[in-house]
Amino acid sequence: MTELRIAIAGAGGFGRETADAVRDLYPGSDVFAGFLDDASPGLLIADQVLGPVDLVRELPGVRLVVCVGNPRNYFARAEIVERLGLPERRYATVVHPFAQVSRSSTVGAGSVLLAGVVLTADATISRHVAVMPHAVVTHDVVVRDFATLASGVKLGGGVVVDEGAYIGAGAMVREGVHIGAWSQVGMGSVVLRDVPDGEVWVGNPARKLRDVRRPEPSARRAVLR
Numbered sequence: 001m002t003e004l005r006i007a008i009a010g011a012g013g014f015g016r017e018t019a020d021a022v023r024d025l026y027p028g029s030d031v032f033a034g035f036l037d038d039a040s041p042g043l044l045i046a047d048q049v050l051g052p053v054d055l056v057r058e059l060p061g062v063r064l065v066v067c068v069g070n071p072r073n074y075f076a077r078a079e080i081v082e083r084l085g086l087p088e089r090r091y092a093t094v095v096h097p098f099a100q101v102s103r104s105s106t107v108g109a110g111s112v113l114l115a116g117v118v119l120t121a122d123a124t125i126s127r128h129v130a131v132m133p134h135a136v137v138t139h140d141v142v143v144r145d146f147a148t149l150a151s152g153v154k155l156g157g158g159v160v161v162d163e164g165a166y167i168g169a170g171a172m173v174r175e176g177v178h179i180g181a182w183s184q185v186g187m188g189s190v191v192l193r194d195v196p197d198g199e200v201w202v203g204n205p206a207r208k209l210r211d212v213r214r215p216e217p218s219a220r221r222a223v224l225r
C-alpha cells in the first residue's frame with residue numbers, strides 16, 4: 001500500500017491528461033487525490049475538484065503537480081508555482097508508464113512526461129516542465145524550468161530549451177541549438193538557428209514572427225489554463 005497522494009492544479013486538458021497518467025501509474029489506487037482549480041464551478045468535472053489551488057496549503061500530505069499553460073498563456077505554470085512558494089518536496093513528478101526515460105537522464109520535481117515520450121542519453125528535464133505525448137528528447141538535451149514541449153516535438157542532441165520556453169507540436173530543433181527563455185516555436189517549425197529570449201519563431205526554416213514578453217508580476221492574472 002502506498003500513502004502517496006497527488007493533486008493536480010488545473011482541471012483543463014493537460015490536467016486531465018496528467019490525472020489519467022497518474023491513474024495508469026497506480027491502477028486501482030486512490031493516489032490521485034483530485035484537481036485543484038480556481039474556476040471549478042464552470043467545469044464539466046467539477047465533482048473531481050477539491051477546491052481552489054491555494055487549498056494545497058491545507059493538504060500537507062498531498063503532493064502537487066501544476067498542469068496549466070496552453071500555447072496562448074504558457075507563463076501560467078510559473079505564475080502559480082511562484083505564487084504558492086511551496087518547497088520542492090511538495091511537488092510530485094509524473095512519468096507515464098509508457099514513457100521511456102534512459103538511466104542517464106533526469107526529470108525534476110513537478111514535471112510531467114506523457115505517453116510515448118522518449119529521453120535518450122544524459123537528457124535533463126528540470127522542474128515543472130510539461131512534455132506532451134511522443135516528444136523525443138535526444139542525448140545531452142537540457143530543458144529548463146517551466147518549459148513546454150508539445151506533442152511530437154523532436155530535439156536534436158545538445159539542444160537547450162531555456163526557462164519557460166514553449167516548443168509547439170511537431171516542431172524540430174537542430175542539434176546544439178539554443179531556444180531562449182520564454183520564447184515560443186510555432187507548431188511544425190524547423191529551427192536551424194538559435195532563438196533569442198522572448199521571441200516567437202515559425203516556419204521551415206524558422207524565422208522570427210514577433211516578440212513575446214512574460215507579463216510583469218503586477219500585470220499577471222491568475223489564469224489557470
Ligand SMILES: CC(C)(COP(=O)(O)OP(=O)(O)OC[C@H]1O[C@@H](n2cnc3c(N)ncnc32)[C@H](O)[C@@H]1OP(=O)(O)O)[C@@H](O)C(=O)NCCC(=O)NCCS
Binds near residue numbers: 071167209
Ligand atoms: C506560433 C503561434 C504561437 C503564432 O500564433 P499567432 O501569434 O496567433 O499568429 P497568427 O495565427 O496570427 O499568424 C501570424 C502569421 O504567422 C503564420 N504562422 C502562425 N503559426 C505558424 C506556424 N506554426 N508555422 C508557420 N507559420 C505560422 C501565419 O500563417 C501568419 O502568417 P501571415 O501573416 O503571412 O498570414 C501559433 O500559430 C502556434 O504555432 N502555436 C502553437 C500551437 C501548438 O503547438 N499547439 C499544441 C498544443 S495544444
